[in-house]
Each structure stands twice: as structure tokens, then as C-alpha cells.
Amino acid sequence: MFGTTLILAIRSIRRHVLRSFLTTLGIIIGVGAVVTMVTLGKATTAAVQQSISSLGTNILQVRPGQGFGRGGGGPRPPDFKPEDVEAIADQIAGVTAVAPQAQTTATAIYEGANWSTTVTGTTLAYFTVQPWPLASGRTWTPAEQAAGKAVCIIGNTVRQNLFRSTDAVGKRFRIGAISCDVIGVLTTRGQGGFGDQDDVVLMPIKAVQRRFTGSRDIRLMLVGVDQAYSTSAVQSSLTDLLRERRNITGGKDDDFNIFDTKQISDTLTSTTTMLTRIVAAVAAISLVVGGIGIMNIMLVSVTERTREIGIRLAIGAVAREVLMQFLVEAVVLSCLGGIIGLILAQAIIAALVPLMQVPWTFDPQINIIAFAISAVIGVVFGYFPARRAAALNPIDALRHE
Amino acid sequence: MAVASGVRVAASRAGAVVAADAPLIQLRGVTKTYGTGATQFQALKGVDLDIAAGDFVAVMGPSGSGKSTTMNILGCLDVPSGGNFLFRGHHVETLDRDQRAMLRRRYLGFVFQGFNLLSRTTALENVELPLLYRGEDKRTRRDLGMAALEKVGLDKWWDHTPAELSGGQQQRVAIARAIVTSPDVLLADEPTGNLDSERSVEIMELLTGLNRDSNITVLMVTHEPDMAAFARTVIHFKDGLVDRIEAQHRPGVVPEMGVN
Numbered sequence: 001m002f003g004t005t006l007i008l009a010i011r012s013i014r015r016h017v018l019r020s021f022l023t024t025l026g027i028i029i030g031v032g033a034v035v036t037m038v039t040l041g042k043a044t045t046a047a048v049q050q051s052i053s054s055l056g057t058n059i060l061q062v063r064p065g066q067g068f069g070r071g072g073g074g075p076r077p078p079d080f081k082p083e084d085v086e087a088i089a090d091q092i093a094g095v096t097a098v099a100p101q102a103q104t105t106a107t108a109i110y111e112g113a114n115w116s117t118t119v120t121g122t123t124l125a126y127f128t129v130q131p132w133p134l135a136s137g138r139t140w141t142p143a144e145q146a147a148g149k150a151v152c153i154i155g156n157t158v159r160q161n162l163f164r165s166t167d168a169v170g171k172r173f174r175i176g177a178i179s180c181d182v183i184g185v186l187t188t189r190g191q192g193g194f195g196d197q198d199d200v201v202l203m204p205i206k207a208v209q210r211r212f213t214g215s216r217d218i219r220l221m222l223v224g225v226d227q228a229y230s231t232s233a234v235q236s237s238l239t240d241l242l243r244e245r246r247n248i249t250g251g252k253d254d255d256f257n258i259f260d261t262k263q264i265s266d267t268l269t270s271t272t273t274m275l276t277r278i279v280a281a282v283a284a285i286s287l288v289v290g291g292i293g294i295m296n297i298m299l300v301s302v303t304e305r306t307r308e309i310g311i312r313l314a315i316g317a318v319a320r321e322v323l324m325q326f327l328v329e330a331v332v333l334s335c336l337g338g339i340i341g342l343i344l345a346q347a348i349i350a351a352l353v354p355l356m357q358v359p360w361t362f363d364p365q366i367n368i369i370a371f372a373i374s375a376v377i378g379v380v381f382g383y384f385p386a387r388r389a390a391a392l393n394p395i396d397a398l399r400h401e
Numbered sequence: 402m403a404v405a406s407g408v409r410v411a412a413s414r415a416g417a418v419v420a421a422d423a424p425l426i427q428l429r430g431v432t433k434t435y436g437t438g439a440t441q442f443q444a445l446k447g448v449d450l451d452i453a454a455g456d457f458v459a460v461m462g463p464s465g466s467g468k469s470t471t472m473n474i475l476g477c478l479d480v481p482s483g484g485n486f487l488f489r490g491h492h493v494e495t496l497d498r499d500q501r502a503m504l505r506r507r508y509l510g511f512v513f514q515g516f517n518l519l520s521r522t523t524a525l526e527n528v529e530l531p532l533l534y535r536g537e538d539k540r541t542r543r544d545l546g547m548a549a550l551e552k553v554g555l556d557k558w559w560d561h562t563p564a565e566l567s568g569g570q571q572q573r574v575a576i577a578r579a580i581v582t583s584p585d586v587l588l589a590d591e592p593t594g595n596l597d598s599e600r601s602v603e604i605m606e607l608l609t610g611l612n613r614d615s616n617i618t619v620l621m622v623t624h625e626p627d628m629a630a631f632a633r634t635v636i637h638f639k640d641g642l643v644d645r646i647e648a649q650h651r652p653g654v655v656p657e658m659g660v661n
């Protein structure tokens with residue numbers, strides 16, 4: 001009985017290649033679309049989350065100017081001075097540390113390898129504000145910091161591009177116009193929201209100011225806020241202090257801006273949550289659309305085949321045998337389509353992940369769900385219309401147009 | 402498969418009980434009503450009919466007189482609305498779907514005006530299909546299938562699909578499919594309706610041969626007296642009833658020239 005059914009099902013699939021292909025195609029598209037959408041959606045969510053964590057929390061970034069998109073004309077507001085850094089650290093309650101930053105880009109050269117990177121001058125406070133352990137070596141000493149010695153702590157990307165596999169600590173390389181000793185290598189942080197975080201060379205700020213920027217100006221301060229204090233309270237005291245120090249009185253606007261990463265990361269976290277919900281909704285819609293496609297093809301194919309069902313019944317097949325054949329056909333086509341769909345989805349994901357700059361992920365759950373739902377729809381819609389047809393009197397099935 | 406053996410046992414028991422000359426098929430007051438309510442239409446109004454084993458019957462009558470309806474009921478393709486249908490003395494109207502399928506599978510062969518072959522399927526595979534449902538093995542299917550094709554003169558065409566065959570050839574494949582299971586009764590509803598007269602005569606000769614040599618009872622609907630002339634018995638239908646039955650003593654002789 002089952003052997004007969006299998007023979008009939010396989011004959012039927014082989015004889016109606018186009019119909020079988022279209023049926024399978026519905027399932028391929030259903031499974032492929034759902035798995036691709038959900039996987040890429042989740043990867044994007046993961047990427048956003050990674051960016052958030054790379055910002056660090058409880059940090060206020062202070063810059064001269066009126067912030068993004070404002071300020072327009074007029075003279076450029078002055079940069080900060082080392083005295084501002086000290087004042088903030090000393091006078092505002094809840095500030096753990098203040099790290100000034102002076103930045104420039106320069107080309108690093110070591111034994112024929114060269115690499116263009118960002119040179120960040122800062123103080124040891126940098127590591128307090130934003131813990132970043134070293135993979136090897138050490139940080140600079142307070143004495144080296146005070147003297148503005150040319151010592152470097154390098155990010156992993158710089159290490160890889162300049163020193164390949166050799167241990168970089170203790171090596172001396174050229175950066176811009178100066179020579180610099182590598183004293184430490186930072187641990188890998190990976191891709192952040194604003195590019196490769198490991199493509200960095202850290203130096204005592206005095207060295208950068210003296211050898212690169214040529215002034216004592218500070219373009220950015222990172223202000224660490226104690227967990228016990230609210231960042232907004234610290235932000236308002238900080239605003240008051242800076243207005244006073246920069247002689248901004250009355251109703252005049254601030255000529256600096258404070259960027260609260262805590263606030264940003266809260267916003268981003270809620271965005272991510274929403275994104276996750278959207279992904280789920282897209283998945284549900286894809287499944288429904290894919291499902292309707294499969295239903296359609298199955299329904300059309302069974303309607304087309306009602307006369308065939310009539311013929312089989314007329315020559316002595318029992319309804320059960322005809323149904324078994326349709327069921328086996330539906331199972332074979334649905335599973336085939338499902339497997340091809342899963343493979344296709346993985347291929348599309350592999351192609352899109354580098355373009356979208358999101359991490360590659362594999363989520364077994366969505367693969368299983370998409371496959372199961374499509375297969376069930378394929379089988380149900382291959383089976384139930386056939387059951388209706390097989391329940392007809394043979395003559396009625398034969399008359400069916 | 403319990404159903405199959407049940408029918409077989411019942412049928413053979415009935416066959417043993419019924420006298421040798423008892424009719425193979427008996428219809429008693431068979432009615433058939435199509436549709437419901439206002440569109441209701443009574444196609445058969447109480448048909449009484451006896452068909453003897455081994456007979457060659459032509460069914461004639463005006464269009465809409467209920468010939469096809471009767472044939473479909475006899476072929477277990479449809480069920481009567483009322484009355485009794487006895488096959489070898491066994492009541493068919495009380496059988497369920499699966500049991501009727503077993504009757505079709507073992508005792509009945511049906512040939513349609515429109516051939517009703519499976520498309521994209523070779524002649525041999527079409528002919529083998531009833532054997533497949535009967536659970537015959539591959540070798541038996543092939544041997545019996547080829548033998549049936551040989552009987553209809555198409556053994557050389559076994560691997561051709563319906564699209565590659567002429568109408569007459571397709572109808573012969575359909576006949577081969579109907580007789581491959583060695584049925585007791587072959588029912589043909591206007592088998593020559595779609596064919597020219599030369600092909601029609603070939604089909605009639607084929608049916609006559611099957612009736613004579615393989616002892617298959619043949620019932621055939623036709624509009625043409627030339628075709629009916631091949632039969633031994635001619636049943637005339639009119640308005641959903643049997644109008645009259647005539648016996649032809651010299652089948653194969655055209656009536657105008659014959660003794661009637």
C-alpha cells in the first residue's frame with residue numbers, strides 16, 4: 001500500500017515538473033524570506049546593542065560649540081584649557097575623573113609597514129572614566145604623563161597592521177614626525193557605533209599637544225559620573241561651572257555642549273526593543289504571506305487535479321489511497337522546498353552580512369519554525385482540498401472543470 | 402483490505418446462491434434526482450432492468466433520457482436516489498464508498514466518451530494503473546498491461562502518452578485499462594461519440610470480440626443505430642424510464658437489412 005503510494009507520488013511529481021516546481025517555489029520563498037528577514041533583523045539589533053555598549057555609560061562628553069547642527073555663524077567658541085579639566089574634577093560633586101582629549105590623525109610606520117590611524121592624547125583619567133584593560137604591557141606613569149614622554153598604548157588593529165604577529169610591547173615605531181615606544185596593547189573592543197574602536201594610538205596628552213597639535217587646547221573632555229549620582233544633576237552643575245568660567249551671562253546660549261551617553265544609550269535601548277518587535281512583526285507577516293502563497297498554489301493544483309482524482313476513483317482507487325498519494329506528494333515537495341529555502345536563506349544572509357556591516361548570526365529557532373510552518377501549510381493545503389475532491393462521487397470529480 | 406475480501410466473499414456467495422441464468426445485474430425502481438429545491442430534477446423515474454451475464458447491450462434513447470445516469474449508477478460512479486441495484490444478487494445500494502470502490506476495482510470496467518486518460522502518462526502506465534491499486538507487483542502489472550494493450554492492438558504504442566495518440570487510439574487505451582483487471586462488466590458511455598465512423602467500427606469490433614472471447618458483459622450507450630446493431634440486446638430509454646427492450650438475433654447486421 002505505501003509502496004504503491006510512493007510510486008504514484010513520485011511519478012506524479014516527475015511528470016508535472018513545472019507544477020511541482022511552482023509548489024516548491026512557494027515554500028522556498030516562504031521559508032527563505034522569513035529566515036532571511038528575521039536573521040538580518042536580529043543581527044541589526046545585535047549591532048545596535050554592540051554600539052550602545054561601546055559608548056559606555058555614565059559618561060558626559062563635553063565639546064566646545066553648540067552641538068550638532070546648531071551655532072551657525074560667528075567666531076568659533078574657544079577650546080577648553082587644562083585648567084577647565086582640573087576645575088571640573090575638583091569642584092563638581094559626583095565626578096569620578098575628567099579625561100581631556102586632543103586628537104589628530106597620523107601615519108604610523110614600522111619596518112616597511114605603514115598604517116594611518118588616530119592619535120589620541122589623554123591622561124590616565126581616561127582609564128578611570130572608561131575602563132579599558134590592557135592585553136599586555138602597562139599604562140604610562142604619572143611622571144611620563146607630566147613630562148609628555150613619547151610613549152604609546154596601541155589598539156589591536158594598529159598592532160596587527162604594524163607589527164603583524166610579533167609582540168609589540170617594547171618596539172619603537174614612527175608616528176608622524178616622532179618616534180614612539182610601545183608600552184602597552186589594549187584589549188580588543190571590536191566594531192563600535194562609530195567605526196573600529198581598536199584603530200587607535202593613545203599617548204600622554206602633553207606629547208600630542210607639543211608634537212602634533214602645537215597648542216594646549218582640548219577639544220573634548222570625557223567626564224566620568226559616579227554611579228550614585230544622576231548624570232543630569234552633574235550635567236547641570238557642569239553647565240553652571242563652564243558658563244561661569246567662559247563668562248556666559250544672562251540669557252546667552254551655552255557655547256559648549258554636553259553629550260550624555262547614558263541618555264543616548266537609554267534611547268537606543270528602547271529603539272532596539274522596538275526594532276526587535278518590528279522584526280517579530282515582519283516575521284509574522286512574511287510567514288502569513290508565504291503561507292498564503294503556498295495555500296494558493298496547493299489549492300490551484302488540487303482543483304486542477306480533481307478530474308485526475310475522479311479518474312483514479314473510477315478505476316477502483318479507494319479515496320484513502322488517492323489522499324495518501326496527495327499527502328506524500330505534499331510532504332515531499334514541502335520538505336524539499338523547506339530545505340532549499342533554508343539553504344537559500346543562509347546564502348543570502350552570508351552575502352548581505354558584510355554589506356550591512358552586521359554580525360553573522362544563526363538562529364536555529366527561526367529556521368525550525370519557518371520550516372515547520374511552511375511544511376505544515378504545504379501539507380495541510382495539499383491535503384484538505386484533495387480530501388474534498390476525494391469525497392465526491394467519482395462521476396462528480398470527473399465532471400469537474 | 403478487509404473491505405475487499407468482504408465484498409468478494411459476499412459477491413461469490415451471492416453468485417453461488419443465484420441460479421445460473423439469473424441476471425448479472427438487476428435494477429428495481431431505480432430513481433435519481435439531481436439538485437435540491439426549485440432546481441430539483443428527476444433524471445430517473447423508476448428504472449427496472451435485468452442484464453444477463455455475457456450479454457452485449459446497447460443503450461439508446463434521446464438526449465437527456467437518463468442513459469448516462471443509469472450507466473454511472475451501474476458503474477458505481479454514482480449512487481441512486483432510490484430503488485434497488487443488485488449485482489449478482491447482492492444489494493449494491495447499501496454499500497459504502499470503499500465497498501463500491503472495491504466493486505469497481507474487481508468487477509467493473511468503465512469507458513468514457515472523453516477517454517479520461519491521465520495526461521503525460523504512457524499508455525502502459527495508464528493501463529497498469531488499476532493493477533497498481535490492486536497491489537499487483539511490477540512484473541504482473543507489466544505482463545497484464547502489455548497483454549491488454551495487445552488485445553486492443555496497441556502493444557507497439559505502449560510508451561506513448563495520450564497527447565501522442567489519435568482519438569481512436571486513446572479510446573483503445575481506455576478500453577485496455579478497463580479490461581486489464583478482467584472485469585465481469587464493461588460499461589461504455591458513448592465510446593465512439595468522439596470518433597469517426599471507421600474508428601467507431603474498429604472499437605465496436607473490439608468490444609464484440611471482448612464480449613465473445615473474454616466473456617465480458619458489455620453495456621454501451623450509443624446514438625447510432627449502426628453501432629447498436631452490434632449488440633444482442635437494445636434497451637431504449639425515454640424520459641427517465643426504460644421504454645422498450647428488443648433482442649437482436651443477428652447482431653452485427655444492420656437492422657434495415659435484418660430480420661426485424
Ligand SMILES: Nc1ncnc2c1ncn2[C@@H]1O[C@H](COP(=O)(O)OP(=O)(O)O)[C@@H](O)[C@H]1O
Pocket residue numbers: 435436442443444462463464465466467468469470471
Ligand atoms: N449532474 C447533474 N446535475 C443536474 N442534472 C443532471 C446532471 N446530470 C444529468 N442531469 C440531467 O439529467 C437528465 C439525464 O441526463 P443523462 O443521464 O446524462 O442523459 P443522457 O445520457 O441520456 O443524454 C438530463 O436532463 C440532464 O440535464
Ligand SMILES: [Mg+2]
Pocket residue numbers: 468469470
Ligand atoms: Mg449521456
